[in-house]
Amino acid sequence: MTRVGRRFSELDGQVCEHTMGCSAMFAHDIYPQHKDPLDHPDYFHVHNLFTVKDLFDARVHYGHKEGSLNEHMKPYLYGSRLGHLIFDLDITAEHLRKALNFAAHIAYRGGVIIFFNRNAQNAHLVEKTALECGEYAHTRFWQGGIFTNSTRQFGAVTRLPDLCIFLNTQNNILNQHTAVRDSAKMLIPTIGIVDTNCSPNIITYPVPGNDDTPVAIELYCKLFKAAILRGKEERKKFLQETE
Amino acid sequence: MSSNYSGISITRTSLSRNPQVEGLIKKGAMKPDDRPLWFDIYRAFPPTDEPKFSRPKTENKPIKQIFYPEDVMRAKFHAQKLGIGTVNMLMSTGDTPTKKLLQKYDKLKAEGLSEDEIIQKCKELIENEKQQTLSKRKTDLKLKSVTAQILTEVNMKNIFDATSEKENEK
Numbered sequence: 106m107t108r109v110g111r112r113f114s115e116l117d118g119q120v121c122e123h124t125m126g127c128s129a130m131f132a133h134d135i136y137p138q139h140k141d142p143l144d145h146p147d148y149f150h151v152h153n154l155f156t157v158k159d160l161f162d163a164r165v166h167y168g169h170k171e172g173s174l175n176e177h178m179k180p181y182l183y184g185s186r187l188g189h190l191i192f193d194l195d196i197t198a199e200h201l202r203k204a205l206n207f208a209a210h211i212a213y214r215g216g217v218i219i220f221f222n223r224n225a226q227n228a229h230l231v232e233k234t235a236l237e238c239g240e241y242a243h244t245r246f247w248q249g250g251i252f253t254n255s256t257r258q259f260g261a262v263t264r265l266p267d268l269c270i271f272l273n274t275q276n277n278i279l280n281q282h283t284a285v286r287d288s289a290k291m292l293i294p295t296i297g298i299v300d301t302n303c304s305p306n307i308i309t310y311p312v313p314g315n316d317d318t319p320v321a322i323e324l325y326c327k328l329f330k331a332a333i334l335r336g337k338e339e340r341k342k343f344l345q346e347t348e
Numbered sequence: 349m350s351s352n353y354s355g356i357s358i359t360r361t362s363l364s365r366n367p368q369v370e371g372l373i374k375k376g377a378m379k380p381d382d383r384p385l386w387f388d389i390y391r392a393f394p395p396t397d398e399p400k401f402s403r404p405k406t407e408n409k410p411i412k413q414i415f416y417p418e419d420v421m422r423a424k425f426h427a428q429k430l431g432i433g434t435v436n437m438l439m440s441t442g443d444t445p446t447k448k449l450l451q452k453y454d455k456l457k458a459e460g461l462s463e464d465e466i467i468q469k470c471k472e473l474i475e476n477e478k479q480q481t482l483s484k485r486k487t488d489l490k491l492k493s494v495t496a497q498i499l500t501e502v503n504m505k506n507i508f509d510a511t512s513e514k515e516n517e518k
Contacts, residue, residue, distance in 0.1 A: 143388060143389065143393075177403055179411070180406055184413060186413075191414060294386045295399075307400070
């Protein structure tokens with residue numbers, strides 16, 4: 106497995122000495138007028154992309170029925186209304202902001218992002234979103250080995266994505282998407298919308314919320330698109346200034 | 349696949365560290381310059397919970413049941429088959445039938461009526477409203493249709509009487 110991240114030092118043709126725990130190899134250290142975005146708790150201001158009311162209006166709080174609950178989703182729940190599980194949107198908002206921030210930072214560093222979704226109803230929307238923010242989408246059957254055996258499958262050393270965003274993490278109601286497992290194997294961070302019947306365990310940034318309703322998916326798509334575009338815009342600005 | 353394989357990290361010292369990548373760098377299997385693009389971001393903004401296949405079991409707390417004080421009244425209305433109607437979630441047209449009933453209940457309660465009386469009164473009110481909306485819809489439909497508009501202008505009694513029509517024109 107060779108996955109070499111593109112870095113600003115490469116872009117500037119500079120090579121810096123690296124010490125663990127110090128990010129001296131990034132251009133903002135070479136150009137001190139640029140502050141390190143990682144020092145800022147919310148450099149891309151993703152917190153103002155949505156409010157809890159927006160989540161509520163998009164029906165993000167609706168989970169599945171109690172019987173299908175995955176035990177690891179319990180801490181994200183607010184309660185059960187006559188058998189239907191309800192998410193605590195304050196917790197969801199916190200996780201979603203973290204995920205959006207991470208996505209924006211990946212976009213800022215020029216990472217490749219891929220959207221996943223296995224719900225046919227929302228497939229077109231997800232593909233359109235990916236297209237609009239200049240990234241990739243995979244909404245069809247996942248042929249095993251695309252990540253884990255990429256060199257063989259594509260006949261050459263392949264650049265794998267730097268972030269996988271799952272708008273639903275299940276293939277169907279029973280099985281988890283194989284790419285969730287494969288991303289973990291290949292050390293690719295994942296963001297995933299996890300409903301009450303999904304497992305959040307091996308997803309790096311799980312976002313508890315409704316992953317079935319088209320309105321909710323529309324909201325997630327809108328938010329991730331906005332975050333990625335903010336990251337890209339900042340990157341463009343940065344590259345123009347340092348040229 | 350072993351059942352206990354882990355996600356991004358296998359063992360850890362602190363949440364903000366990614367032991368797999370850090371281990372590779374420490375032992376020289378991966379050059380620091382070759383570290384993944386997300387590595388520094390992950391360190392700066394670690395996830396709330398560690399991504400791991402075998403996460404510790406959650407506390408065995410019972411799930412909170414969500415109930416509201418007005419649910420008692422809601423149940424009583426529903427027992428009388430009141431406030432049960434379809435709700436269009438694509439186009440929200442104001443309050444749900446149950447909510448409307450509860451608003452009526454609050455109003456009547458303030459007037460000092462007993463619960464049974466209120467339910468009875470609500471029943472009547474709803475019946476009246478239903479009749480009104482139905483008749484309104486009928487008249488609306490009548491006025492809107494093209495046939496209805498033509499028929500209002502035609503003298504139905506002497507429909508074949510050409511002379512009367514001419515007189516009308518004059």
